[in-house]
Amino acid sequence: MAGVPAVRGPRALLWRWWPNPLRRRSDKVEAWTLLATWAVTLLAGVLAGAATAQSVERSLARERAEWRAVPARLIERAPGSAAGSERVWAKVRWTAADGVAHEGQTRVEPGSAAGTPVTVWTDLEGLQVTRPATKAQASLRASLVGMLIGVSAAAVPLAGGRLLRGRLEQLRLDAWDAEWERVGPQWGWKTG
Template structure:
């Protein structure tokens, strides 16, 4: 096993060797180029997606506003613990128009009870925007997934090229063996 250790074993495709074929050199350069492209593509895609997600979430934090809404009817259930129920609420958008929607409220709340909801610039209901720490985590995770997905493309293409080279190499071996093989029969038989 000692013969397989060290940098000499890792770089065997580039060492001078009389048995090394042109396809071996081509495969070595293909592997190197594929890994370089996968690393470059994954890194660029990951960073650009991370930056895009962070900018979108920062824009939401700036544009989305809390608004006081009022229940239009009695909320179902009884107040017990931290569980919330869906109820219809009414609020006014920044342009003064009235809106209706559903949000989670404390069970048993009466009609007219004020509830804080979050709206976008058009006055539509949205969820509470994420904090900066949550945005950084979300952007990092999405960027990592996007980078990994982008890196798979060059790796898959490289695998196809290597499979094609392997098929060609096996075909050449078959051709050479068909030419050389009959000459050995008289020596072994």
């Protein structure tokens, strides 16, 4: 077989689509299955990723629009000494827009005195929240979450297609076994 060149290029990749007397029906089914699997995988990944990224982006934009920085004051002296470089948790009190007083915790400089002004972030009800993501942070977060969801969504049809191809392969092997059971004994005198 040294004189027979190997088939390479697009024809080798698309052999199931070319007319060939040796091509079985299962080869055609597998070709269509493979094509459908990749199309659905690509479509599911892109659509799920894009929809998720837009949803996260809108949610973070809404937080930026609704959440407000509110002045608060330390209720008690913050733990630690001023020499410490890490910020520490301390109790604070603030008044919401509706006049209701709230308490919570925020990170402050160590050793800060009671009554020291600090800033906390609140939602529309005056409840404490984290600082909203900046526009750049929101874009990055939305992109990362979108990619993660897109890859996860693409994995489902990809796994389904792989299972279907495995089942087609098993059916093909079973058909070969059945055919050999029928034809094999006729060859016994030539191979034995």
